[in-house]
Amino acid sequence: MSRMTVDRSETRPLHAQVADALRAEIRDRSIPPGETLPSEAVLCERYGVSRSVVRQALGTLIDEGTVHRARGRAPVAAAATEHHRLVQRVTGLHDQFSSEGLHLSTTVVSLEHVRTAPPAATRHLGTDDLLRLERRRSVGEGPLSHVRTWLPRERFAGLSGRMLDDASLHRVMRDSFGARPTSGRRQIRAVPADPRIARDLGVPAQSPLLLLEGGTFDRDGSPLEWFESWHRSDRVVFDIEAQEGVDRVSLAPPSGEGSCAPVPGTASGPAPAPPEGERSGDRGLERAWDLVEELRTELAHLRRRG
Structure with missing residues (x-):
């Protein structure tokens, strides 16, 4: 050895x-x-x-x-406990876990008024007068995700961290501000943990994480939020519902790269192929299997780099 x-x-x-x-x-x-x-x-x-x-x-x-x-x-x-999340639903992680009888604790790390945000956030929200909310989501065995959310300050004037401790942001939107999240687009990418996120999630820096990001709209089409949510890849599994002729999930390329092509030389091996009969004529299911393979490839690449 x-x-x-x-x-x-x-x-x-x-x-x-x-x-x-x-x-x-x-x-x-x-x-x-x-x-x-x-x-x-x-x-x-x-x-x-x-x-x-x-x-x-x-x-x-x-x-x-x-x-x-x-x-x-x-x-x-030890066998790691895996928690599953349906990524194509607008329903937040808090409500998904509650429906399964699991207690998800939420700690507000910060809530502040800002005028700088990623271009994607300002484009989606149509303003640079924003609130930036940072939260840590945990279950019994420890942290699962770190969530950074940008909100239009005028729409959510009066929002406080106290309102969000161990609470669902979407539920607070509905109950306190009359905003009902109904639609949006989500992207998934595999990323290395920067030092700050790594500390908050209790993992070494550069550990592979699954980043879910996207925007949410009200039922009248008004933008409500833009979020970035980093998940521990050893504890969270993203589930995808595939339907015939429907592409439900978008996989974004890693930052700084122009495509999602598989990284050569990875040792993860291909994802198992579904039965031939299930692939025939089902674009949504094919897209789901492509997504699984691409994420496996990116995670393997990050682990090799680490």
């Missing part, structure tokens, strides 16, 4: 570096759920560290639930 020494010039402790490396292997399923981790002696040799450093790293992973260890047994990789 090749030796993978840690970077002793880094400011992070050695045990944190070893924990990050093992966490990445578990997240990428190089160490599948339920599989025993390499022995302490093997890990010492692999990373060029002492046994005490390895034990600290394993202790961190056990405390956070990434690794399980029963008394008298070797540590094993």
Whole structure:
């Protein structure tokens, strides 16, 4: 086995570096759920560290639930809990989870008046007089997503962070401002986590995330919001409903790239093909399978870069 020494010039402790490396292997399923981790002696040799450093790293992973260890047994990789989201529905994550009997907690990170936003947000909303809302969405085992939303300030004058703690933004729109979200367009892209988002979601910087972004309209066609929502790719699965002749989901290329062509040299392998009878004459289903393959390719590419 090749030796993978840690970077002793880094400011992070050695045990944190070893924990990050093992966490990445578990997240990428190089160490599948339920599989025993390499022995302490093997890990010492692999990373060029002492046994005490390895034990600290394993202790961190056990405390956070990434690794399980029963008394008298070797540590094993824990199975991650996956939460499913229907991305083509206007219904927000809070309402989707509530309908499944799950409690989604929402923490307001910030709410402020701004006059700068991404061009897509100002184009959609038709103004640069905006509120920028940042929230963290979590379930029992930890953070799932970080959401950044831009809202027209005049339409939502009086909105406060207190109104949104552990609440659905769309429900607040309906109940307090008479705005009913009914339609919109969504895009999905695979992106690396920048340091700020990574800290909020509890993952290493550059970890692969799934970014869902788009705009929402009221029933009269008035724009209500533009949002960017970063999801942990190890905990959230996007579900797609495909119908014949209907393209329901748009996959955007990674920032700075001009196409969604598969990245050559990835090791993920092709997504399994659906039965021939299901593909014939069904454009929506074909688009769904294309989307699955493209996302798998982009996530594999990001993990290889990390």
